[in-house]
Amino acid sequence: MVHHRPKPDDRSDNVEKLQDMVQNTIENIEKAEETMQFASPEEREKIAEKNKRREEAIAAMRAEIKDEAAARENGYR
Numbered sequence: 001m002v003h004h005r006p007k008p009d010d011r012s013d014n015v016e017k018l019q020d021m022v023q024n025t026i027e028n029i030e031k032a033e034e035t036m037q038f039a040s041p042e043e044r045e046k047i048a049e050k051n052k053r054r055e056e057a058i059a060a061m062r063a064e065i066k067d068e069a070a071a072r073e074n075g076y077r
Helices: 016-034 041-073
Strands: none
Touching: 016 041
C-alpha cells in the first residue's frame, strides 16, 4: 500500500497570486462595462449584478492579501 504525503503548505507566493487575481478581476469588470453599451436591458442588469459580485470578491481578495502579507512578515506562524 502506497502512502501519499500531503505537500507542505507553500504560501510564499500567495500575495502575488492574489494580486494577479485582483488585476484580472478588474480587467473583467472593465471589459464587461464596455460590452454593456451593446447589451439588452436584461443583459445590462445581469452584467451589473455580476460586476457587483466581482467588486465584493476584490474586497475579499484585498483583505486576504493583507492577511497573507502579515503572515509573511511574521514567518507564517
